[in-house]
Amino acid sequence: MSLSRLHIVDDDPTIREIARRVAEAAGFEALGFDAPAPFLAAAASDPPELVLLDLAIGEQDGICVLEALAKLNSRCAIIVLSGLEDRLVGSAVRIGRSLGLQMLEPLAKPFQLHDLRARLTAAAAMVLPIRESDVQDALASHQLVPRYQPKVRLSDGAPVGCEALVRWQHPSRGLLAPSHFLPLVEAGPSITPLTYQMIERAMTDLASWRQRHPGLSVAVNVSARSLDDPEFADRVWDILARTGADPSSLTLEITETAAMADTAAVAAMLTRLRIRKVNLSLDDFGTGFSSLVELHRMPFSELKVDRAFVGTMETDRDARVIVKAIIGLAHTLGLTTVAEGVETEGAMDMLREMGCDVAQGYGIGRPMTAEAFQEWLDARAGIVAPPLARVG
Structure with a gap:
């Protein structure tokens, strides 16, 4: 896999070497330049994705570099790396933006190594492309991990479970939100293996939570491509058997668009799952174009009201x-209702008055790790977790 290019433009060889090492650890192919001319020649033939730019380069300045990049119609992101006063650095950043360049937050010299690493890691999430091969590697090494967003019953505020939302714990870019990778995953062959992996991880975590909080359930999203797999229902059943999970503790969330893609085939698949007591939720209802007749024929047990x-x-x-x-x-x-995107007490009160059953959203809890969700559950129930067993 070819790495994305970072160009370091600085006349200090120590800075160039430090930046190169940190950048390569963050997933870049880094090249250093001690003057604007060789950098601009390289940028014209092999455009970089990211540039670390000193504003004072020998007897030259970085403004000429910004102007030249603008003439090249460069789409690279630029981090100004400078020891000049904040006013001058801010002025340079504004000039770059006025030229149509993508100027990121500048970094002052002298800098701490961890600050440079953090800045490049954040930049990498923005400029490094995600490839299908990266996704497959992430699946194999279990970098695609669930974060759990709580759900509560509106009538009394009691926790009823959570939704498993995928995140990418990238080794060099940090925790990536779905917007950075999920569109690629959903369009390719990795989405169904990811779905199975998420279900198994979620059911394993659920077994741990239910030791102190029986009756909880967990929801996992399912794409239209996964429903195309003729073995999907059997694979889900195998996961439930392997983890010892109660089938009724799993809810599969299916978008309105996916559910209506091939109604006969989807209905057959969903019916097999419902016969086996797996709950089925129609996600993002109201944003698609489903027929109410077809909806009535589908074996859903739950309907989610879209956050929009x-x-x-x-x-x-x-x-x-x-x-x-x-x-x-x-x-x-006869369906249970779940409102997503609940952020305020006012929305909670309004939904309660409308008779909605369950609420989910930032006003209740943000997506969190399995361990954090266990702590959230314990705090809601007033449970003090037992101390860890002593070893040795």
Whole structure:
């Protein structure tokens, strides 16, 4: 795999060498230049993704470099690395942005090594491309990990479970949000193996939580591509058997668009899962174009109200009407309702009055590790965790 290019433009050889080593650890192919001319020649033929730029380079300045990059229509990101006063550095950053360049937060000299590492790691998440081979490596090394967002029952505020949301614990870029990689994963062959991996990890973690909090459930998202796998239901059942999990403690969340992609095939797959007591949730309801007739034929047990409506219903009358109508429709069909994107007490009160069953969102809890979710559950229940056993 070819690495993305970082160019370091600085007349100090020590700075160039330190930056090169840190950059390569962050996943870049780093090249150093002691003057603007050779850097600009290289940038014209082999454009970098990221540039570390000193503003005072011998008898030259970095502004000429910014102007030249603009003439090259460069799309690279630029971090100004300078020991000049903040006012001059800020002025250079503004000049770069006025030229249409992507100027990142500058870094002052002298700098701490960990500050440079953090800045390059953050930049890497923005400029390094994610490839399918990277995703496959991440799957093999279990870098794609769940973060759990709590759900509570609206009638009494009791925890009922959580949703497993995938994150990438990248070895050099840190924790990556789904927006950095999930579109690529969903379009390729890795999405179904990822789904199986997430289900198994979630059910394993659930078994631990249920030791002190029986009755919890966990939801995992399923894509349309996964539903195309004729062995999907059997593979899910194998995971449940292997982990010893109660099938009714698993909810598979399926988007409205995925559910309606091939209604006959999807209905057959979902029916097999429901026969085996796995719960099925129709996710993001209201954002697709499903037929209510087809929806009625699908064996869902739960309907999730999309955050686009929940997040605006306190100030938008139309959104309130839609949310109330969706909750009423779901209950008429015998479905449990879950509102996602709940961030305020006002939204909680409004949903409670509408008869919504369950709420999820930042107002209740952000996505967290399995260990943090255990602590969150214990705190809600007033449980003091037992001390760790002494070893030896």
